[in-house]
Amino acid sequence: MRLRLRLDGRRPRRWHVHLLRRIAALPDVHAVEIDARPGPDAWPANADLLFSLEALIHRLPRLGAASPASAADLSPWPRAGLAVPDLTVDLCGDVAPAGGTALWQLSFDGMPGEAGLLASLLAGRAPVIALQDGARRVATGRTGTERRGVMRTSFDDALMRTVSLVSAALAGRDESGLESVRPGSAAAPAALPAARVLTRTGGMLAHAIAQRLYHLCYHAPHWRVGWRRLAGPDVIDLRRHPEGGWRVLPDDGRRFYADPFPLDHRGETWLFVEDFVHAVGKGIVSAVRFSADGPVGTPVPVLEEAHHLSYPFVFVRDGQAWMVPETGSAGTIDLYRATAFPGGWVKAATLVSGLVASDATLVEQAGRWWMFATVRDAAPDAPLGSGSYSDALHLWSAPDFRGPWTPHAHNPVLVDVASARPAGRIVARGGALIRPVQDCTEGYGRALALARIDRLDDDGFAQTVETRLRAGPGWPGTRLHTLNRSETLECIDGSARSPRLRTLLGRWGIFH
Structure with missing residues (x-):
């Protein structure tokens, strides 16, 4: 199988690298290429600032699944060419179905992309990861974390579980194995104006002191x-x-x-x-x-x-x-x-x-x-x-x-x-x-x-x-x-x- 992974080239992250490595090791995948064009710019402003402040307040590890990936990290995989892949896995939600190729699209509580995941976490939900082939469910799962309320840790944990879910589905292991779970209500990606980040930071500091x-x-x-x-x-x-x-x-x-x-x-x-x-x-x-x-x-x-x-x-x-x-x-x-x-x-x-x-x-x-x-x-x-x-x-x-x-x-x-x-x-x-x-x-x-x-x-x-x-x-x-x-x-x-x-x-x- 020739596989194409669509990721947001504006924000390549370490979880993309983890997923690419996992996919490349699958016996049925003979070639992997990446489509790293800039994705829809739905990532909330100041979200990265919030993650950085959380890392300081909670003394989080420097690297995580959401940490930036470098061009060298992605260099082992060629960029998408003219050849039509057998399957495209769309992590951004902006690829239109096309004849001659299968398309799997990733969402979190019904919203595409990482902005959807962050919106679900900010709303206090345990996000439902869904991988869809049109109307057909390929795999779903309700992800969790041991540190609810800490957005960066919750975000990292959900992304790593996304890696395991997607790679397992590509190995053909999830279609009958995962319990069907109902996604939460979809909502627009959360905005994070500077005032809200400061308010959350003050709340985090107060909570950490308490x-x-x-x-x-x-x-x-x-x-x-x-x-x-x-x-x-x-x-x-x-x-x-x-x-x-x-x-x-x-x-x-x-x-x-x-x-x-x-x-x-x-x-x-x-x-x-x-x-x-x-x-x-x-x-x-x-x-x-x-x-x-x-x-x-x-x-x-x-x-x-x-x-x-x-x-x-x-x-x-x-x-x-x-x-x-x-x-x-x-x-x-x-x-x-x-x-x-x-x-x-x-x-x-x-x-x-x-x-x-x-x-x-x-x-x-x-x-x-x-x-x-x-x-x-x-x-x-x-x-x-x-x-x-x-x-x-x-x-x-x-x-x-x-x-x-x-x-x-x-x-x-x-x-x-x-x-x-x-x-x-x-x-x-x-x-x-x-x-x-x-x-x-x-x-x-x-x-x-x-x-x-x-x-x-x-x-x-x-x-x-x-x-x-x-x-x-x-x-x-x-x-x-x-x-x-x-x-x-x-x-x-x-x-x-x-x-x-x-x-x-x-x-x-x-x-x-």
Whole structure:
């Protein structure tokens, strides 16, 4: 296939280079050329000034997907000639359909070009990326970010996800794999007069100062685990918080507990959690035994590595306890086995490597194992990933949980910040598989959703979100992002406040 990429020559950016490199590596693409004429001048005045001010205030990296690309960066690819390409991918929205060539056009919430993306972000939306061939949808996805409100970071994250979406579509992997998501309402590109930039800058400074003061007074984020004894329907059956609410697993204020995974093993119930000590800034895995009355003591460390650990996905197989904790900062998905349960964990295998994966979750279905995780995109200048952690779902399958694991042919099978990232074990209900997922549309861990898996095979994946749960009367705080259960114990987690003064007074024995 001979492919032409239409980009705005007025503002060539690094994401264009990332996309060109990705396209050129595809086996079915034999030639790539670029049409770099100046595009429609819809880019808001002072938008680049806003990005620069944000970079200073928030201490952002110097280079990102939206950073300018040089002529040398684009030099490996020839400019468009007279020959008609087999396919044109239009990133600007200004190419008219012509006979003899296919045309795919990119839009963000129904608006073409980067100005459309910025307008959507300024309106506070999670933009829907759409790649259209006339009226036919080639691929869509709702992109996200972990730093909502910071335009440059949100813009960079969306552009890197656009790279993965477009390149996957060109590889033929997205046509049946991505869930159809509805774009937001189209709007004219946002104007950014100098006065508005100054107003936003003042707001950013005030917010940055407020955040700094908040962090001086409180440990943030500070997650807490909620638990309850099961004597009836669980949350997946109730589709709401239980009437009796949740009891909180106590912490000492110097650490938080998150990502609760209860496990029944050898006649006892144990709860495994991420144990994050604020002063260290790194998570480990700890465990505490539960009796009929609740936790017996406090969680004790059972697994620590040089890198951060969280989301301790534990399960029992062949009479032994196994764990797949999140090890994204190491660029791997690893399997551990307990040699002295609940401790004595030793690495048994590296299941997948060379990627930043979040919250790997395994399920066995019809004698076959499947693994779910969200994955950051990969860029040459950020080998372990860039972009959002939460919006692109990847699958792998294996004959055994030890591997070998094969990536799904349609990865990413779903791009949706509202329903991609795992939030706990997948459970069977009424002949269907129900998958707890994180809804990060309004920020990381803001809400929890329950999705029914409609399709899971080598040729595709589909799910339907049936229920959304938020923090509220049944669970105080502002966040909710994990749901798990054993036979007799059900757990969730969410955010809370932990005053630093309380921690200091506790250390001095003044406050208990």
